[in-house]
Amino acid sequence: xxxxxxxxxxxxxxxxxxxxxxxxxxxxxxxxxxxxxxxxxxxxxxxxxxxxxxxxxxxxxxxxxxxxxxxxxxxxxxxxxxxxxxxxxxxxxxxxxxxxxxxxxxxxxxxxxxxxxxxxxxxxxxxxxxxxxxxxxxxxxxxxxxxxxxxxxxxxxxxxxxxxxxxxxxxxxxxxxxxxxxxxxxxxxxxxxxxxxxxxxxxxxxxxxxxxxxxxxxxxxxxxxxxxxxxxxxxxxxxxxxxxxx
Amino acid sequence: xxxxxxxxxxxxxxxxxxxxxxxxxxxxxxxxxxxxxxxxxxxxxxxxxxxxxxxxxxxxxxxxxxxxxxxxxxxxxxxxxxxxxxxxxxxxxxxxxxxxxxxxxxxxxxxxxxxxxxxxxxxxxxxxxxxxxxxxxxxxxxxxxxxxxxxxxxxxxxxxxxxxxxxxxxxxxxxxxxxxxxxxxxxxxxxxxxxxxxxxxxxxxxxxxxxxxxxxxxxxxxxxxxxxxxxxxxxxxxxxxxxxxx
Numbered sequence: 001x002x003x004x005x006x007x008x009x010x011x012x013x014x015x016x017x018x019x020x021x022x023x024x025x026x027x028x029x030x031x032x033x034x035x036x037x038x039x040x041x042x043x044x045x046x047x048x049x050x051x052x053x054x055x056x057x058x059x060x061x062x063x064x065x066x067x068x069x070x071x072x073x074x075x076x077x078x079x080x081x082x083x084x085x086x087x088x089x090x091x092x093x094x095x096x097x098x099x100x101x102x103x104x105x106x107x108x109x110x111x112x113x114x115x116x117x118x119x120x121x122x123x124x125x126x127x128x129x130x131x132x133x134x135x136x137x138x139x140x141x142x143x144x145x146x147x148x149x150x151x152x153x154x155x156x157x158x159x160x161x162x163x164x165x166x167x168x169x170x171x172x173x174x175x176x177x178x179x180x181x182x183x184x185x186x187x188x189x190x191x192x193x194x195x196x197x198x199x200x201x202x203x204x205x206x207x208x209x210x211x212x213x214x215x216x217x218x219x220x221x222x223x224x225x226x227x228x229x230x231x232x233x234x235x236x237x238x239x240x241x242x243x244x245x246x
Numbered sequence: 247x248x249x250x251x252x253x254x255x256x257x258x259x260x261x262x263x264x265x266x267x268x269x270x271x272x273x274x275x276x277x278x279x280x281x282x283x284x285x286x287x288x289x290x291x292x293x294x295x296x297x298x299x300x301x302x303x304x305x306x307x308x309x310x311x312x313x314x315x316x317x318x319x320x321x322x323x324x325x326x327x328x329x330x331x332x333x334x335x336x337x338x339x340x341x342x343x344x345x346x347x348x349x350x351x352x353x354x355x356x357x358x359x360x361x362x363x364x365x366x367x368x369x370x371x372x373x374x375x376x377x378x379x380x381x382x383x384x385x386x387x388x389x390x391x392x393x394x395x396x397x398x399x400x401x402x403x404x405x406x407x408x409x410x411x412x413x414x415x416x417x418x419x420x421x422x423x424x425x426x427x428x429x430x431x432x433x434x435x436x437x438x439x440x441x442x443x444x445x446x447x448x449x450x451x452x453x454x455x456x457x458x459x460x461x462x463x464x465x466x467x468x469x470x471x472x473x474x475x476x477x478x479x480x481x482x483x484x485x486x487x488x489x490x491x492x
Contacts, residue, residue, distance in 0.1 A: 079332075079334060080334030244303060
């Protein structure tokens with residue numbers, strides 16, 4: 001592993017992103033816009049909106065980083081640049097950490113913008129620290145990067161890569177407790193939801209909104225669970241990178 | 247040419263793809279400091295052989311020694327340069343940005359970027375996006391990236407496809423200058439006029455090397471001053487054997 005190579009890859013990925021202003025606008029602009037629309041949807045029930053909005057601050061980075069990462073990595077695989085990198089002194093961990101660093105940074109900016117809009121103009125009051133919301137969002141983004149890297153190994157085309165999203169990400173949104181409280185779900189779904197990282201992220205976000213901080217063990221536990229799953233998914237992603245291909 | 251150890255030594259190499267042999271019990275040797283041409287009809291396994299030598303191809307069995315180490319050994323990733331048939335550079339970055347990235351990965355000085363740009367004649371296009379370049383310019387950008395680390399062995403898969411004769415001539419001058427400085431070059435091609443510029447020629451057919459000669463030796467064996475004719479004669483003569491392999 002080499003810090004120089006990780007930095008080179010992160011720098012290059014961000015450079016490519018900078019060449020694509022439309023994507024940047026979509027990454028930073030869409031979540032606040034969607035939340036603003038949702039605010040009107042829940043016009044008569046602001047307390048329900050507050051609950052959903054806090055969950056979505058954490059969900060958007062997961063979703064977008066999954067899509068962006070799976071497609072950029074797939075491009076890297078199909079354009080031959082991955083084969084070139086694998087023939088150079090680049091460790092698989094360098095590549096994955098380079099990507100994770102670049103997109104983690106983008107996610108931090110996105111989450112900060114989204115959280116600021118949610119707490120500010122949209123008037124959602126949270127009792128805990130706002131930076132903890134952003135921290136959960138960034139960890140979720142890393143999870144998205146890791147799952148995206150993993151998914152790209154099983155997609156032959158960009159079309160297929162996008163189709164992985166409903167399979168890997170949407171169930172987490174449905175079961176995490178954001179749409180309906182988990183204790184009102186069927187027992188089987190409850191059991192499944194415990195195994196999904198977004199469930200823990202949403203639990204943590206809701207606790208932060210209720211005023212809990214890192215001092216309480218539950219928030220720390222939630223953060224560690226999501227981070228651990230993200231690292232495990234990164235390791236699984238590394239296993240799908242092969243220097244030698246058929 | 248046998249005064250030093252060969253740069254590449256392949257013995258009993260078998261590569262299968264989808265159960266069918268692509269390379270069958272192949273053997274060859276590439277002398278250090280020479281320009282060796284790898285020729286043969288399309289689909290005969292040239293690219294697969296080059297990928298195996300670089301260490302990015304899954305092989306069934308056999309031995310490949312590259313610069314005294316097993317092909318694909320981590321220590322070789324700095325010493326072997328590889329240019330794939332499809333240019334493996336980032337289309338959404340400029341030529342210079344691509345080279346800056348690969349220079350960072352390799353840890354070579356930035357001054358080297360201007361040197362390789364001059365070597366491949368791309369200085370006027372250094373600031374252009376790779377995606378907007380012509381096919382020939384793009385493959386030269388890919389070649390430039392491989393030259394950055396001053397590799398001892400350069401493996402080039404059809405590097406002159408899509409180049410005009412003037413440019414092709416100047417690239418071959420570059421290849422010979424590199425060889426004179428001690429670099430070993432293994433170049434696949436299907437352009438016969440390029441074959442005459444190689445020190446040694448390896449002729450492949452159906453996954454096997456059927457001739458290993460100097461251009462003059464090949465002319466004697468094929469009974470014609472025209473290398474095109476010699477190739478056809480030798481390939482036709484090898485036909486019965488090849489059918490057995492199938």
